[in-house]
Amino acid sequence: MKRRIDKQSLIVSAGVTVGVLLIVAGLSAGTTGREAQRIPVVIERMSPGPGDQVVQQAQVSVDFVEGYQASLTIDGVILDTTRLDELTDPSKPVKPGAQVELPPTAIFDPGNYIISYTPQDGAPIETFTQGKHTAIVRYWKIVDGPTKANSFTWEFEAN
16 A cells, blocks of 8 residues: 655655755855954964954054064054064073063064064054054065065954
């Protein structure tokens, strides 16, 4: 004896199947996080990130994978860069706990491959005004030099 196919059950089953397939397709096609922001793979971390809101004295920093150096431009101001290893005289080692005076420039830490800038008195940018700001980081492999630099541009907002 052959069983009859219930048309209503068949339609409901087909609808559920199509719905599940659409959900799976939507989840697999969606891009979020680093992919959506198109952050280069050589950037491990950055602060503030694209679209972030920060206070007016917030530090801007970009952490690279090993072997990269960088420079920063914020709101069209090309910031001079000082390397941390240039701040001390190798013949006069810094005593443990001693303070090193940082200049009002972008600071590149060659030991950690991090470039950072903090607005301060006497610096090219003393504070981030309220509103949107554009940052550009130029980065290059140390062995290649700045002539082979790439760049990444993003915006953040100061409150």
